[in-house]
Amino acid sequence: MKKIVISTGGGDAPGLNAVIYAVVHSCYRKGWEVYGSRSGYSGLLDMDELYRLLPVDVEDIYSTGGTILGSTNKGNPFEMPFENLAGEVKIVDVSDKILENFNRMGFDCHIAIGGDGSLEIARRFAEKGMPVVGVPKTIDNDLEATDRTFGFDTAVSTATEALDKLHSTAKSHDRVMVVEVMGRDSGWIALYSGISGGADVVLIPEIPFDMQKVCEKIMDNELHDKNYSIVVVAEGAIAAGGEVISKGTGEVGRSELLLGGVGEWVAQEVRERTGKDTRSLVLGHLQRGGSPTTFDRLLAMRFGAAAVRLVQEGTFGHMVALQSPNMGSVSLAEAVKSRKKVDLNSDKVFTAREVGICLGD
């Protein structure tokens, strides 16, 4: 008999519940116990936030978005913000307490589902002696060590559907529509949805863009009797010689920048330089919501089942990884080493250029 604790950390992604479903079912069939830790590590810090998960608790959840366990991107146990009665915020390390509770509960393994931030925390716990298995999650698809992360396919589908809808209104009004999509420092969501959704311009962080080129493409459309244009901008895209546009870190305990604003900046530039009626919109967290696509559900379930196989083998300190067509694993140190960027020599980039999409260069 084994006793597992599972948690979801960082920004949510469609497919998290499908991983939980697969872990609970596959452990149940082995006669193992599964506990859920609420809101990342909160359950391991405060036992009230820890609860047993049985198949009845996860019935049908594989098709739902979000996470039944809750998540946070401000819950790094090694640097946890705590507000005292005087309202002062102090950063404290509660990792020893978490390890102590983990051992006290008699857990054999922690299955940590997360993106690069949460996997780095899992790596640090593994270093401290906690048996950990990681499961990669992020709509950004920016983990180098796995071919795919779940959540990405759903986010791309949502963005593509939005682009499909924008075509008709842009065309009716002879407008330029600038759409900002998520993805942090990688342009996967922008590139995949931009190609699939018939965009005229796609700006990704991997290619610093030139506004002159963007406007030339828009005016070229006019010359060819296409009086509207669709511009997709990744939130981390940067104008050549410029800087990433962000709102700072935004909240206490958060280390990553809150990206956003480049779409409106591009729209303003297009308006001024071309004189075209231009509107911008930010798809934002819509891309993280909703039911996971079949691809994401299946990948998430495969990850969950593979994570339990790693526990059975005793392969700790590793993350499950899609190594198409198989499911493999990599060490957590390898998993967090580098972020996956769009390869400018890949056929997807060639395809974008060949169908006439301007990439801003």
Ligand code: F6P
């Ligand atoms: O990493 C996933 C992601 O959705 C990014 O694409 C985005 O920059 C960030 O999270 C947004 O974070 P938050 O949910 O804290 O606004």
